[in-house]
Amino acid sequence: MSPESTTPLPEIVRAPLAERTSELSLELPMLPDTASRVMGLCTAEDCDVRELAELIERDPSLAGHVLRISNSAAFAPNEAIVSLQQAVTRLGFSVLSEIAVGVALRGQVFRVPGFDKTIRLMWMHSAAAGAFAKDIARTARRNVEGAFLCGLLHDVGKPIVLTNVLDVCKQARVRPNKPIVETALEEFHTTVGAMLVERWGLAPWVVAAAEHHHRPEEAGAHEVEANVTNLADALSHWALSTRDVGDPRTLPSVAALDLYDDDMVRIMAGREAVLELAAAFA
Amino acid sequence: MSHQRFEFVVIGGGPAGQKAAIQGAKAGHSVLLVDKMGHHGGECVHRGTIPSKTLRETALWISGYKQHAHLEEKVSCDRTVDNLMRRLDSVRTAHERFLEDQIERNGVERWHGRARFTGGHQVTVEAPGGPERTVEGDHFLIATGSRPRTPNNVPIDHEHILDSDSILSMIYLPTSIVVLGAGVIACEFASIFASLGVRVTMIDKSERPLGFMDEELVERFLAHFASLGGTFLQRRVIDRVEWNGTAVEARLEGGEVIRSEKMLCALGRVACVRDLNLDLLGVEVNERGVIPVDEFCRTSVPHVYAAGDSIGPPALAASSMEQGRRAARHALGLPDPKGSGVLPVGIYTIPEMASVGITEVQAMERSGEVLVGRADFAELARGQIVGDTEGMLKLVADPSGRELLGAHIVGVGATELIHVAQMAMVGGCDLESFVDNIFNFPTMAEAYRVAALQIVQAAPRELRRVS
Ligand SMILES: Cc1cc2nc3c(=O)[nH]c(=O)nc-3n(C[C@H](O)[C@H](O)[C@H](O)COP(=O)(O)OP(=O)(O)OC[C@H]3O[C@@H](n4cnc5c(N)ncnc54)[C@H](O)[C@@H]3O)c2cc1C
Secondary structure (H helix, E strand, C coil): CCCCCCCEEEEHHHHHHHHCCCCCCCCCCCCCHHHHHHHHHHHHHCHHHHHHHHHHHHHHHHHHHHHHHCHHHHHCCCCCCCCCHHHHHHHHHHHHHHHHHHHHEEEEECCCCCCHHHHHHHHHHHHHHHHHHHHHHHCCCCCHHHHHHHHHHHCCCCCCCCHHHHHHHHHHHCCHHHHHHHHHHHHHHHHHHHHHHHHCCCCCHHHHHHCCCCCCHHHHHHHHHHHHHHHHHHHHHHCCCCCCCCHHHCCCHHCCCCCCHHHHHHHHHHHHHHHHHHHHHH | CEEEEEEEEEEEECCCHHHHHHHHCCCCCEEEEEEECCCHHHHHHCCCCHHHHHHHHHHHHCCHHEEEEEECCCCCCCCCCHHCCCCHHHHHHHHHHHHHHHHCCCCEEEEEEEEEEEECCCEECCCCCCEEEEEEEEEEEEEEEEEEECCCCCCCCCEEEECCCCHCCCCCCCCEEEEECHHHHHHHHHHHHHHHEEEEEEEECCCCCCCCCCCCCCCHHHHHHHHHCCCCEECCCCEEEEEECEEEEEEEECCEEECCEEEEEECEEEEEHHHHHHHHHCCCCCCCCCCCCCCCCCCCCEEECCCCCCCCCCCCCCHHHHHHHHHHHCCCCCCCCCCCCCCCCECCCCCCHHHHCCCCHHHHHHHCCCCEEEEEEEHHHHHHHHCCCCCCEEECCCCCCCCEEEEECCCHHHHHHHHHHHHHHHHHEECCHHHHCCCCCCCCCCHHHHHHHHHHHHHHHHHHCCC
């Protein structure tokens, strides 16, 4: 799906923003501590579920979020999940760690004072894209575990670009109106997102998904992950009605992933569960 | 409305379809090849032979089995499957480019879409994303291959419980894996993962894996598998499988529970024929779900042919290609190809195995008497040099010791070495010709001389040619 920005950015905003987003001068947030520790646990050879539960328990707000999300329809619990231990055994390591990473990122990266509603929507979009990415990957027989993070982080550059465009506008005494903000987001979010996740040391396919989800054909060795993310991005917009993407079934990434109508109908039938998950994350 | 018409319409672009299409086009016929995958080469290139063999090659390198079996130390490896498979992209791209070139050069038209019959001489092709086109043909070839069987009690989620389509999408090598099944795919992956340091448990209802192979070969394979820490649980029936949140649990009849980080379900394959609408034409599908064909690969409907995995065993890439070619030639009125029908089998386990002709047991059943010669690779200079002291070549001959009935090999180079025996059988060479002729030294092929000499010496004196 191609970005929808049309208005060119005034040079007075564009030039300093381009300058800031060039690798050397952009200030990037650290990977939240909890997220980095959870990811560390995931890649350890003998991941220990109890250790993960303890890590989450230490952060009460994180623990609360994890429980709320664990109880959402996306994870279809047969019975209400009331304790973290129960969440651990019911949902397992990978799901729980995805939730924990997501919640940690939400609190620290997806936060721009005064733009709560925009950020909330951005975050819901990311969470929904993560959930769709898993289902797409499962259907296309691609890696399911890695797909969630690709979807969740594909727009991680946006809050950073937003913070920076507001700052640049302030300095240039330009009113940060909707077209300026949207154009800046579209123009810079992929580069900034890729820089960010690369600096966080995440896997190359997560970097490629952040950088190339609008142009998967440019993702080289990670074209598949970029296509999965491209489609997840579009489905998320479709499910949340945040952007008109037309009929998602006709997108080029559908053909690139060799998905057919019945596959897409099945994936799109998961809309309600995905929406509930996104709401729980928000 | 009139539709585009081709003399030959091929459904499926794997080894069978690809070769058939090229054969038809080379003979000057108009050919359409339809495949539901955008990439060339079929399952063979994307999920089957090529990816698994690329991983195997890397596993061999890492485990040091191939060149350094004599070295104790293992090479440390990055445990991401992605890294292990890095070569796959270049291997696959090169192979795909070659296939694409062949298709274009020979003027085969290729459509990306899923085909189904909508008339006796008509196929409708649904492109991904919806649009449909209908095409007419004089002759059709069904070469739609096969997909993994998914038993009801094994809930494959492609995340924790995988099949051969999704197994290579794993990002990290698990610490442990249970492999359900004991056929070719199960044994190949089980031995590859074991040699990469994964704790592997293979579970099957049979007494031993690869029931159709010579027992001695399988014993050596199992011994090597055990030396890598692999376990084979024989005569076990799966009750149910579940992901309990932290591990995959295989619950066996009798109460045993085997836990692992991941599971590979390799309990056979089913032909991809369900969506083709074959009933409309009256093309027969048998009780095993495959399409019965005659010697020219013709189905019960004379202008419809089938080849490759869709017609059942042997379900190998090479046999699929040959069937595709044969079907095309017959459909288009070209002379039938001359083939001996002597078909080698190659199994890319670690160590690899290969066979041609019949086994010792089959030979005994046939005539009640048999002569067998063996060569242990440990006795060969080359075997010692490459560090393969577990391999073996076994020749099976008729009671006179003249006619070669079968050859069975386990160990380094088995899948290449087997062709010597195959060509000897095709050319009608007797056992003595292995003794009379000179092979390079030091080579693994020397094993043929060693094994043949045993047979020749054991053969009744009056029948011997060499003394
Ligand atoms: C893991 C694994 C390892 C293997 N290793 C070996 C090996 O080492 N050596 C060996 O000889 N064999 C091996 N095989 C077997 C070998 O891959 C198959 O025998 C071979 O690919 C069969 O060729 P085919 O042309 O019949 O079908 P496939 O290669 O399966 O191709 C069928 C094609 O048909 C297409 N198709 C299906 N339905 C439709 C439709 N309705 N419309 C349009 N297109 C359709 C599919 O997209 C696919 O491209 C292996 C298989 C697996 C799974």
